Amino acid sequence: MSKVKNWQLKREMEYAYDEARPKKQWAIVFDLNKCIACQTCTLACKTTWTSGKGQEYMFWNNVETKPWGGYPLAWDLKVLEQLGRQDWGKNGSYEGKTIFEGAAANERAVHFHPKDEDWMYPNIGEDDCAGQVDSGGHIGALPHDKWFFYLPRTCAHCTYPACLAACPRKAIYKREEDGIVLIDQSRCKGYGECVRACPYKKSMYNPYTRTSEKCVGCYPAVEEGLQPQCVVNCIGKIRVMGFINPPWKARDDNPIDYLVHKKGLALPYYPQLGLEPNIYYIPPIHADRAYLQQMFGPQVDGAIERYQQLPSDPVAQGLLTLIGSTDRIIHRFSVEKQRARGFDEWGAELISVPVTEQLIERPAFDEKAQAVRNNTP
């Protein structure tokens, strides 16, 4: 075991290998306030990557309804339950054990192996509310007392992947150039150790090829400067893919760094597991705070507060308008004179959008045409 730095826990932790951060780290930020669980991302991924034999129930990207949904069934409850108390200190550092630190001596991680049928209900719990809505009940204030929210999930291409640590064949590797974690399909023997060890359950077994498979981060697109299929097909424009730096190298003009480090709007999910996952969520403002604190850690209250203040922050507002406005990966952005601009790795402009759409008011009666205007097409 090596001692490695996990900035999400604000402390060092134990891991199977030495700290080896990639040159760039693939990351996605999701705005959970905007996700409507249309599953377009899920289908974009499925038609691109998992339409073959043995992948019938395989969803590298899925969207589940929290708190009741889970693919595979109860993946989060089972691992959290095994981990025991997960306390955070006053300074924001994690005081409990990670799945690596809590593992038995003969295991790499605190883990469980989902049953076959656990994978067969990818949409279970959809739209189920956290509690019974009483007769006459209404939603009056934030957070709502009856709530649910949608959680879109891909592989988090973790800085400290449990799948990689658990593979006795060393058939899993993390790419130096972009941090994408891949299973070598020529060497995997389908032992399923990655399926057992990944707490997010994003390694999946293919019984036809007898190998384990997982989200590849759309690496062929990323190599061409394009964002993954699940991102560019998102009709709600709730997600953006880019490259995140660790906080000590964060750049204010990097869209992901800005949302995660500078503004603290987007948070990793279940950081206490210790993998330093690289998908980040802007938490939903309406859901139960205790639940959100368990999922996103102690910074969730601040993140929600800052999100609610966005109308008075033109830079963050501008950045959010860039999300979903280009298929290409934005490495740098600027917001000046009411325009948000995105740039590629070499500084060329990819996109330019107004921070707020121009509002034009027209009288109901058109004097020139002597006709009444109406909104009916």
Add this chain to the structure above:
Amino acid sequence: MTRLVLAVAALWVGAALADVVVVKISQSPAAADPKATYWAQAPVTEVSLMAQPMVVPRPAVTTTAQVKVQAVHDGKTIAFRLTWADSELSAAGRLGEFSDAAAIQFPAGNGEAPPVVMMGSKDHPVHIFHWRAQYQRDLEQGKPTMKQLYPNVSIDMYPMEFESAAASNGVTERDRERYSPGRSEGNPQSYAKSGVDEIIAEGFSTSSVQQGHQSAGRAVWENGQWTLVIARALALEGGSVLAPGQSSFVAFAIWQGGAQEVGSRKSVTMTWTALQVAAR
């Protein structure tokens, strides 16, 4: 940790000291028949195993503590018969299922100075014959289709699989394999097996399935017990070379699929067992 392993290993040396004597027979054992009458001529050596202790993840308990070993040869082919207790037959297939399995390991080369017993080391390879119940089912019944694994599965169509040849417009199996990553990468795991995998390894995580096939394996499961025969040529170029009248080494591993054992979760012999190949 290392000290504990050495101490435990020392305990096992005593149990493994009995040699495996390979009896010369007149018939060929190449068919790998577990019920052949000539097995009555071969002495039984009891070999002790323990939960693989070196590589994490490893089993918490030893599931197979002993394997009974017999061996015969006819001057060309050598066959080993392994018998061990396993209360349920597991042949894998669906998600979360694992296969019962066994492996016999030899030093690559003539084995005068044996490599590290735990899968060899760099430049000191070992030659492994790995049988799985799953691989035997492939041999006997073909690699199962998704419909065989999941009888109630309902699929509209798989990519590039058309009902009529006319509609397929020249699509080949190679085109269809692009939708099965393991197969398109040529991973031997993704193709039908013939009972036994022949493997060369130079240390943990390095095992590599060899092309071609020079061995046979067949097992029967009866009354809570597996009886497996693995037969191979005495001399295998580029691998284990055995000869009548000479001695070498052998080691064993057993997996209980029903106890979720696979890969590094297995019971193994902690030392080499001496192998005496009878001259006549």
